[in-house]
Amino acid sequence: MDNRKLILFIATSLDGYIATKEEKLDWLFEVDGEGDNGFARFYETVDTVVMGRRTFDWVNQEVVDYPYQDKSSYVFTRSNERSHEHAVFLNDHVGTVMRDLKQQKGKSIWLIGGGELLYTCLKERLVDEVILTVAPKLIGKGIPLFREGFDQIDLTLKHVHTFNQFVELHYVVDQKA
Numbered sequence: 001m002d003n004r005k006l007i008l009f010i011a012t013s014l015d016g017y018i019a020t021k022e023e024k025l026d027w028l029f030e031v032d033g034e035g036d037n038g039f040a041r042f043y044e045t046v047d048t049v050v051m052g053r054r055t056f057d058w059v060n061q062e063v064v065d066y067p068y069q070d071k072s073s074y075v076f077t078r079s080n081e082r083s084h085e086h087a088v089f090l091n092d093h094v095g096t097v098m099r100d101l102k103q104q105k106g107k108s109i110w111l112i113g114g115g116e117l118l119y120t121c122l123k124e125r126l127v128d129e130v131i132l133t134v135a136p137k138l139i140g141k142g143i144p145l146f147r148e149g150f151d152q153i154d155l156t157l158k159h160v161h162t163f164n165q166f167v168e169l170h171y172v173v174d175q176k177a
């Protein structure tokens with residue numbers, strides 16, 4: 001049986017940041033997109049979401065109701081696991097958990113972010129697809145999408161789609177022979 005896919009679907013500034021240092025995304029929300037910028041179409045393809053603890057905290061401070069209640073949610077932390085009605089906190093080894101999740105039956109898994117959890121996933125070669133929604137902003141500093149230090153990963157471009165001012169780049173990670 002083929003493993004199900006771990007897909008990074010994330011918005012980034014043109015200079016590669018996912019938020020300001022103060023964890024603000026105003027620069028992103030002020031861009032003129034088109035409809036939901038492909039979100040619903042992507043969301044339909046996943047049944048599981050994974051994220052770092054800081055992204056989880058950010059999501060929960062932005063909205064009243066947890067937005068991914070219809071999916072299985074996993075939050076990685078190196079601290080004490082918390083309990084939450086709609087999310088499972090894990091302080092286990094990311095690679096072990098992800099490989100286990102990928103072997104389960106189901107739809108794809110959305111790697112929501114942020115950059116720190118992504119770094120481990122890239123280092124452990126867990127990511128199967130990368131979908132970047134690029135905003136026409138150079139924000140100069142902030143929380144980087146890609147941290148330095150993982151080994152080279154080759155990808156193949158599958159689609160490019162524009163949503164007004166956004167460009168969506170869809171890549172599939174080349175599997176090493």
Ligand SMILES: NC(=O)c1ccc[n+]([C@@H]2O[C@H](COP(=O)([O-])OP(=O)(O)OC[C@H]3O[C@@H](n4cnc5c(N)ncnc54)[C@H](OP(=O)(O)O)[C@@H]3O)[C@@H](O)[C@H]2O)c1
Nearest residue numbers: 011019023052053054055077078079113114115116117120
């Ligand atoms: N532009 C976008 O589309 C987008 C998408 C997602 C997030 N964001 C933004 O990104 C920011 C957060 O990103 P971030 O890079 O700072 O943090 P992050 O990756 O979301 O979370 C970091 C935290 O996750 C846990 N963690 C990370 N790697 C781990 C590992 N290998 N094993 C166990 N636990 C691990 C740790 O939690 P503990 O500290 O609890 O140990 C760590 O402090 C937020 O501002 C959010 O708004 C933007």
